[in-house]
Amino acid sequence: MAMQGIPYSEALRNYSVKTFREPAGEVQEPEQLLRSFHPDYYPGTTVTLRVGVNRGDACHHQLAEVLQADARIDEADLAGAAIRETDVLVIGGGGAGCAAALVAARAGARVILTTKLRLGDSNTVMAEGGIQASIEKDDTPQMHLDDTLRAGHYRSDRRLVARMVADGPDVIRWLIQQGMQFDLDKYGDILLRRAGGTSANRVAYYRDYTGLEMMRVLRESVTNSNIEVLDYSPAVELLSNEEGHCGGAVISSLKDYSYTLVKAKAVIVATGGIGRMHINGFPTSNHFGATGDGLVLAYRLGAGLRDLDSFQYHPSGLTWPQHLAGTLITEGVRSAGAYILNGQGERFVDELETRDLVSSAILRECAEGRGVEVGDDIRGVWLDTPGLELRNPGTLAARFPKLIQLGKRSGIDLYHQPLLIYPTLHYQNGGVVIDENGCSSVPRLYCVGEVSGGIHGKNRIMGNSLLEIISFGRRAGAHAAEKSHRRGHKKVSIEHVSNLRRELTLAEMPMEKQGPALFPECAKFENDSDYDGLRRNRKGRP
Amino acid sequence: MSEKTENLVKVTIDGKEILAPGKLSTIQALWHAGYPRVKSVGCLEGVCGSCRIMVRRAGSTDVTMELGCQTLIEEGMEVSFLVFPTPSHHTYELGEIRNSWEVQAHFSRIFPEADHCRNCHGCTVSCPKGIQVERGVELAVKGRFREAGELFVECVMCNFCMTACPEFIAPNHVGIFARRVTAYFHIRPSNLINRLEKLRRGELQIRDQ
Ligand SMILES: Cc1cc2nc3c(=O)[nH]c(=O)nc-3n(C[C@H](O)[C@H](O)[C@H](O)COP(=O)(O)OP(=O)(O)OC[C@H]3O[C@@H](n4cnc5c(N)ncnc54)[C@H](O)[C@@H]3O)c2cc1C
Ligand code: SF4
Ligand code: SF4
Ligand code: FES
Numbered sequence: 001m002a003m004q005g006i007p008y009s010e011a012l013r014n015y016s017v018k019t020f021r022e023p024a025g026e027v028q029e030p031e032q033l034l035r036s037f038h039p040d041y042y043p044g045t046t047v048t049l050r051v052g053v054n055r056g057d058a059c060h061h062q063l064a065e066v067l068q069a070d071a072r073i074d075e076a077d078l079a080g081a082a083i084r085e086t087d088v089l090v091i092g093g094g095g096a097g098c099a100a101a102l103v104a105a106r107a108g109a110r111v112i113l114t115t116k117l118r119l120g121d122s123n124t125v126m127a128e129g130g131i132q133a134s135i136e137k138d139d140t141p142q143m144h145l146d147d148t149l150r151a152g153h154y155r156s157d158r159r160l161v162a163r164m165v166a167d168g169p170d171v172i173r174w175l176i177q178q179g180m181q182f183d184l185d186k187y188g189d190i191l192l193r194r195a196g197g198t199s200a201n202r203v204a205y206y207r208d209y210t211g212l213e214m215m216r217v218l219r220e221s222v223t224n225s226n227i228e229v230l231d232y233s234p235a236v237e238l239l240s241n242e243e244g245h246c247g248g249a250v251i252s253s254l255k256d257y258s259y260t261l262v263k264a265k266a267v268i269v270a271t272g273g274i275g276r277m278h279i280n281g282f283p284t285s286n287h288f289g290a291t292g293d294g295l296v297l298a299y300r301l302g303a304g305l306r307d308l309d310s311f312q313y314h315p316s317g318l319t320w321p322q323h324l325a326g327t328l329i330t331e332g333v334r335s336a337g338a339y340i341l342n343g344q345g346e347r348f349v350d351e352l353e354t355r356d357l358v359s360s361a362i363l364r365e366c367a368e369g370r371g372v373e374v375g376d377d378i379r380g381v382w383l384d385t386p387g388l389e390l391r392n393p394g395t396l397a398a399r400f401p402k403l404i405q406l407g408k409r410s411g412i413d414l415y416h417q418p419l420l421i422y423p424t425l426h427y428q429n430g431g432v433v434i435d436e437n438g439c440s441s442v443p444r445l446y447c448v449g450e451v452s453g454g455i456h457g458k459n460r461i462m463g464n465s466l467l468e469i470i471s472f473g474r475r476a477g478a479h480a481a482e483k484s485h486r487r488g489h490k491k492v493s494i495e496h497v498s499n500l501r502r503e504l505t506l507a508e509m510p511m512e513k514q515g516p517a518l519f520p521e522c523a524k525f526e527n528d529s530d531y532d533g534l535r536r537n538r539k540g541r542p
Numbered sequence: 543m544s545e546k547t548e549n550l551v552k553v554t555i556d557g558k559e560i561l562a563p564g565k566l567s568t569i570q571a572l573w574h575a576g577y578p579r580v581k582s583v584g585c586l587e588g589v590c591g592s593c594r595i596m597v598r599r600a601g602s603t604d605v606t607m608e609l610g611c612q613t614l615i616e617e618g619m620e621v622s623f624l625v626f627p628t629p630s631h632h633t634y635e636l637g638e639i640r641n642s643w644e645v646q647a648h649f650s651r652i653f654p655e656a657d658h659c660r661n662c663h664g665c666t667v668s669c670p671k672g673i674q675v676e677r678g679v680e681l682a683v684k685g686r687f688r689e690a691g692e693l694f695v696e697c698v699m700c701n702f703c704m705t706a707c708p709e710f711i712a713p714n715h716v717g718i719f720a721r722r723v724t725a726y727f728h729i730r731p732s733n734l735i736n737r738l739e740k741l742r743r744g745e746l747q748i749r750d751q
Pocket of ligand 1: 091092093094095096097114115116117120121122123124125126127128129130131132210211233234235236270271272273285286287289290291293294328426427448449450451462463464465466467469516518
């Protein structure tokens with residue numbers, strides 16, 4: 001276990017606001033730092049998958065558990081279920097799903113968009129920092145590509161990154177055409193800021209509300225189109241045709257507690273990330289529905305996954321007060337010049353290093369007794385907001401309205417007292433293997449956004465995710481619509497679930513757990529009698 | 543700082559009496575007490591507008607509209623969750639407005655009720671984000687869309703103002719319309735346009751091998 005840190009009250013007494021503090025200098029032996037302190041390398045975190053296309057690959061044990069879980073439904077649940085047909089079915093109402101649906105519908109396809117809760121309840125709406133696009137005159141798409149590959153430790157799919165960075169400027173134009181605003185300078189040019197680990201100012205933003213602005217505009221576009229939206233309707237299984245191609249999905253309704261089969265010529269999965277699985281027991285910055293459902297759905301149908309052992313822990317999650325643990329403080333605060341200090345008041349890492357290194361350095365300080373200790377196993381380091389304000393008066397109020405709100409809710413005056421931070425589980429670096437149109441290895445199954453893998457390698461830079469979701473959302477939407485003149489499927493079923501059960505039995509795997517999870521444990525969905533109608537056939541299973 | 547030393551607070555949420563630490567939000571309190579809660583939960587950070595609640599505080603007869611993830615429980619508070627915000631009956635496509643001279647005409651066609659605002663303040667009073675909603679509607683009716691939109695920067699589309707409006711104006715959708723037309727017709731950044739032009743001419747090739 002980690003060494004006892006410096007008690008909170010003592011560390012606070014030792015803290016004083018200063019204009020100058022010695023910089024920490026470059027990280028010595030970055031690989032060593034990651035190996036010793038990054039949670040991806042904690043001993044015993046990965047296991048080998050025993051079932052499915054990725055059999056033999058390393059995978060985080062919590063993710064392995066859901067990938068190799070039993071299905072939530074079987075044939076009996078579908079008896080009497082309503083059947084619908086469409087050209088394109090989009091699963092997930094965040095940024096990626098809305099972009100895909102809009103493009104597909106405008107290209108003439110009939111589109112149904114189904115989403116777990118309210119349309120727009122997503123990680124997208126929470127994004128603060130901004131979206132990357134090489135726009136500045138001394139920046140180029142090539143530099144954007146190089147930065148992305150370097151930050152991802154050269155483990156990205158280069159072709160995907162090349163498409164994404166080339167799309168960047170047009171993605172911004174497309175968003176403006178949907179009615180999204182960006183912060184502009186006095187001549188009307190887009191303002192850009194720098195992300196940690198990059199070589200140019202490349203992040204476009206709207207205050208610290210970039211995701212909110214993006215999501216409410218996309219939601220408005222979708223609800224004002226001919227896309228049919230099914231909200232409060234989580235998908236619980238994909239459908240397959242005789243050849244094993246994707247043929248739609250089984251949707252459950254939280255409104256009338258029934259199942260519907262939606263047959264589709266193409267399915268676009270855009271279900272986002274896994275934060276609420278609390279990988280390695282970390283708190284998370286993610287929204288309530290981020291339970292990795294899309295990975296489970298796609299894997300069962302035979303789609304290949306990648307980098308299942310790589311997650312992003314954002315360096316600045318609030319850790320105290322405890323009821324707000326995990327809440328994100330945008331990297332923008334460090335971009336603006338805030339320092340990170342240990343319990344002795346020293347800087348210990350270049351604050352604008354890549355996220356994996358900064359997080360690992362924080363974990364090192366805490367493990368070696370230089371962190372600040374609140375008790376009950378809660379520790380962290382300081383984010384020096386008073387120092388930032390002293391060096392750049394007015395910055396906090398002008399640029400970080402959301403952060404000031406957070407200070408108020410924490411009962412901490414961030415003009416005079418630093419915030420206690422600790423890494424928070426933020427992003428799933430890996431996901432479903434896709435090509436440049438978002439196609440997975442299963443015909444007619446597309447996966448876009450955070451659920452997909454390959455773009456960020458082993459570490460993502462701020463702003464590349466919002467770019468990815470629109471870039472690949474649009475690509476998949478266009479490609480799926482183009483194919484929608486094909487004939488529909490004759491017969492669709494959940495036959496692949498029987499195969500899964502056979503494989504699980506052969507591998508002597510436990511079958512108690514069922515997936516996808518749909519909701520985090522704290523919400524007790526499985527015990528909620530309101531939803532008994534969706535579990536009628538559970539008990540009778542062999 | 544363990545739970546024992548903290549004061550517990552008694553609240554009633556959806557008819558259930560709950561004892562929980564006072565630092566918790568209404569949603570956290572429900573979970574803390576072991577009750578399931580799935581609907582009306584979203585970002586848990588006050589930006590998605592899903593967690594709509596009606597609140598009555600001890601000793602008061604006033605009922606306020608709030609966001610469940612942002613409201614901390616207080617002794618004697620009564621809370622009920624609302625579900626499924628309803629969509630607006632107004633529809634439009636930005637693409638059908640041919641140029642910015644026509645925005646106001648289209649606005650009157652899309653939102654004919656906005657002209658009938660009775661200045662009842664219902665929308666402004668109900669807004670959990672403190673937005674001057676009524677003023678926003680008034681500015682939009684006058685065609686001052688940029689100014690109107692600026693008021694809605696923090697709008698989370700919780701629809702409280704829409705429910706409160708006796709004239710079915712859908713004031714939040716008026717606000718988002720105002721913001722969207724401002725971007726659609728008036729954001730023309732030269733740095734972006736210049737970059738798009740260079741890409742079009744093929745001047746910025748990427749080595750993708
Ligand atoms: C707090 C925070 C701040 C961030 N800041 C930035 C930033 O500044 N810049 C940046 O680039 N990135 C940022 N990110 C990352 C980025 O926001 C996300 O990676 C991105 O928005 C994901 O988009 P998405 O459309 O793939 O998924 P989401 O936006 O999460 O949408 C997924 C949708 O699918 C739905 N869904 C899930 N399961 C099911 C199911 N079984 N059936 C039906 N629907 C389902 C969900 O409810 C949700 O609506 C941030 C993330 C967080 C959490
Ligand atoms: S303006 Fe209306 S929709 Fe927006 S936050 Fe206020 S009450 Fe909610
Ligand atoms: S609630 Fe409706 S009628 Fe009343 S002030 Fe607001 S917009 Fe006008
Ligand atoms: S849960 Fe999103 S605003 Fe409360």
